[in-house]
Amino acid sequence: MSGNGMCKDSKIKVDSMKVLHQDSKHNFGPNVPQDALERLLYQNAFLTAILDSLDVGVCFVNKEKEIIYVNKEQLNIHNLTMESVLGKQVGEIFPGTGHIDVLETGISSTKDEIQFNTTGATVRPKYTPIVDGDNNLIGSLAFVKAIEDYREFSIEVKSIKSIYERFSLIFNNLQEAIVAVDTMGKVVYANSAYLQICGEDMENVLKNKLKFEGLGTIAMNTLRNAKSINDNLLSSKDMQLEVISFPIIVDEEVVGCICIIRDITVVQTLTERLERTTHMAEYFKKQIYRQKALPTAFETIIGNSACLKEQLTIAAKAAVTSCRVMIRGSNGAGKELIARAIHASSTRSTGPFIAVNCAALPDALLESELFGYDEGAFTGAKKGGKPGKFELANGGTLFLDEIGDMSVYMQAKLLRILQNMENERIGGTKVQKLDVRVISATNRDLEQMIVDGQFREDLYYRMNVVMVTVPDLKERKGDIPMLSDYFLKKYSKSEEDPITISKEALELLELYDWPGNVRELENVIERSVVFAENGVIQPFHLPSNLWLNDFEEEKQSVVIIGNTKPLEELVMECEKQAIKRAILEAGNNKSKAMEALQLSRRAFYYKLNKYNIS
């Protein structure tokens, strides 16, 4: 029980006792006439209907403290039935009730809160004494309001408060500044980040309108249009701010607006820096691409290995100039191919490409070959003379292969023509001006030859303006599948249905060291294409040096046969391969193959049949 107020002047006066409930078993007076009784009953029903429609509990107690009437709400509040209360002592049903006080004192009272242990209900009651015409106390009337309604309200308030606290905690830990305004644009909420940007405390912020220039306009537009606004950029002092605003709508009515403000000064600086870096990266990417993208003339040079690409890039760069290029590399590595690509992608591409193998000819012949001769220059000289390779290459490229094999005498001759770029035929009198680009190639160690006095240093520097070194195939075995594929297509009879190579055979190619470089690989593929059955090159179609070469025996069989299988199967495969090989090596002569295998005729033909060898 709590709170207790007494009001002396509040009394309800009745002329006579009236029936309040039709179920009442009480006798309200003797000799009541029939029509009066009916009227009373109507009045009673009417009154009951009114009282039952109230959302306030009503309880009437007579002077004997018996409960005479309760309305529906009173029964609902206490979860009781009419039968269980009517005529009962009010103190029993509602211990601690204020009715007793009122009946004893005749003074009305109001209590803030009473909780009845009997029913569990907590109520806020108002007790009023009832007196008759002579001012005699005849009972007590209570109006009762269930306290639950207030409780629910206060619980709601509490939960709203806790939601607010939670949101405040979250909002205060956000980097974004958040500010809420009412419909007049007055700040009603601001988080810590907002206070920080403003450099003010909450009290000041709440007193004032929105801080930043432009922010008020954004808020007002949001309130006016009841629509959120994105992507507003504001500049304040040295800050760049991005603002998003939302209207706060309650029951379809705009009651305020929230602005979320992000300081994007750092982001913008970083974005600008990133843009600059991206541009730079793009620029360098293009530069690298330019370096990597080789002229189409270089497409004939197959291989993707980095070491080859690097050299081809140098060659391609030199190609666009007219400088002399020296190509170094082993035999068959592709020096001439590169020289041709340089020529083809140079401005001289429409001019001639003349190749001379300097190792193939003796001095006298090489001299006339390079410089030409006039009629009668020597015995046997052709009538009308013959132009030399320099002359022939005029306006184009002269490729001097095997330059390291040139004699010192010829080196001197060559040096002279390279210095003057003028040609005088042997036995001739006329000097011809030359426009020839010279590309030289060698597999020799020229530097050592200079040291040993076998090659002229001055010639070396004349020729070696740009040096391209072609890597050996064994240094770029990754190119073997690509090269094999290229040569298979080149040597297959049918372009649509080229000969292919088995995995095992390709493995053998990759294991081999290729002393003859790409030329050797090309020859091997050309030869194997001839022998390949069913359109597939198998290990036994490859030359024996590839699979009998440097490998130990076990390694060999594993490579030839492929993956591990049951022994019997392996033996059979081995036997089949050995027979095929023997036949191939015997040039398809079966008797010789039989002999080499040391098999009887019967055993040999039995095995041919068994392995389906034709």
Ligand SMILES: Nc1ncnc2c1ncn2[C@@H]1O[C@H](COP(=O)(O)OP(=O)(O)OP(=O)(O)O)[C@@H](O)[C@H]1O
């Ligand atoms: N990367 C390659 N792609 C395609 N074919 C190649 C490649 N390299 C070499 N070849 C081929 O190999 C053969 C030998 O090449 P090339 O004559 O250019 O070699 P080289 O280094 O000049 O040899 P040598 O020193 O014996 O004169 C040619 O048939 C050539 O087409």
